[in-house]
Amino acid sequence: MNTLDQRTALEQAARERIKDSHTLDGDAGRLAHFYRGWASSYELDVGRDGYCGPMIVAELAGAVQTAYLARQRTAIAILDAGCGTGLVGVELERLGFRWIDGFDLSEEMAEQARQTRVYRHVQGNVDLNGPLSDYPSASYDITVCCGVFTLGHVRPDGLRELARVTRPNGFIIASTRKSYAETTSFEDEVRRLQDAGVLVLAQCLKDSRYVAEEDAHYWVFQVPEKANAPTEERP
Numbered sequence: 223m224n225t226l227d228q229r230t231a232l233e234q235a236a237r238e239r240i241k242d243s244h245t246l247d248g249d250a251g252r253l254a255h256f257y258r259g260w261a262s263s264y265e266l267d268v269g270r271d272g273y274c275g276p277m278i279v280a281e282l283a284g285a286v287q288t289a290y291l292a293r294q295r296t297a298i299a300i301l302d303a304g305c306g307t308g309l310v311g312v313e314l315e316r317l318g319f320r321w322i323d324g325f326d327l328s329e330e331m332a333e334q335a336r337q338t339r340v341y342r343h344v345q346g347n348v349d350l351n352g353p354l355s356d357y358p359s360a361s362y363d364i365t366v367c368c369g370v371f372t373l374g375h376v377r378p379d380g381l382r383e384l385a386r387v388t389r390p391n392g393f394i395i396a397s398t399r400k401s402y403a404e405t406t407s408f409e410d411e412v413r414r415l416q417d418a419g420v421l422v423l424a425q426c427l428k429d430s431r432y433v434a435e436e437d438a439h440y441w442v443f444q445v446p447e448k449a450n451a452p453t454e455e456r457p
Contacts, residue, residue, distance in 0.1 A: 250349045257328035272434035279368040280313030286393045296320045301362040304370035308335030315340035350380040360389045367396040378411035385420045394443040
């Protein structure tokens with residue numbers, strides 16, 4: 223097999239693993255098991271597929287800070303929800319952010335994120351399909367979430383908990399693959415949360431670059447001053 227054929231085979235294998243991750247139906251046990259085996263090669267695989275989501279999410283966080291938040295980036299508290307191996311955290315640190323916490327369902331992925339040394343704290347075994355009981359309300363100026371609202375991973379109502387842990391006048395920045403946005407109730411959930419005064423849609427970059435095979439939408443939400451984020455446990 224020549225070099226080109228080897229590269230093509232590796233890219234195809236990477237895409238197959240990514241697709242396999244989309245079939246896990248949000249089941250925490252299956253997801254944790256899958257990512258336990260994938261953690262060591264995850265960055266190579268998504269890199270082969272042209273994954274640029276973390277850079278775009280971090281750049282949006284930088285734009286939000288510059289446009290709306292008066293404090294310096296070193297003083298902005300950020301939560302990287304579903305941080306994976308820390309790709310978003312590395313991009314945030316590059317842009318001058320220093321106060322970054324993260325969590326992930328997979329302890330193995332969280333350990334990879336810790337090794338980047340850009341996070342203040344990273345917690346594993348945290349499921350965004352349930353209440354974030356270890357995270358107090360109104361704790362972060364910006365909450366970022368990249369690659370999590372994806373088929374087989376987190377349900378749309380996970381957005382409620384992200385709103386709860388974000389401070390009033392703070393921001394949530396999230397990506398959704400097009401396939402996820404088109405086949406789930408994510409946009410309906412956004413409308414429900416807007417109608418309830420939990421968040422306001424500030425911007426949506428639709429059909430934007432994400433991975434080689436699929437685009438994504440990038441959402442920027444602001445949490446209103448008098449937000450009434452639901453705190454009850456979701457089914």
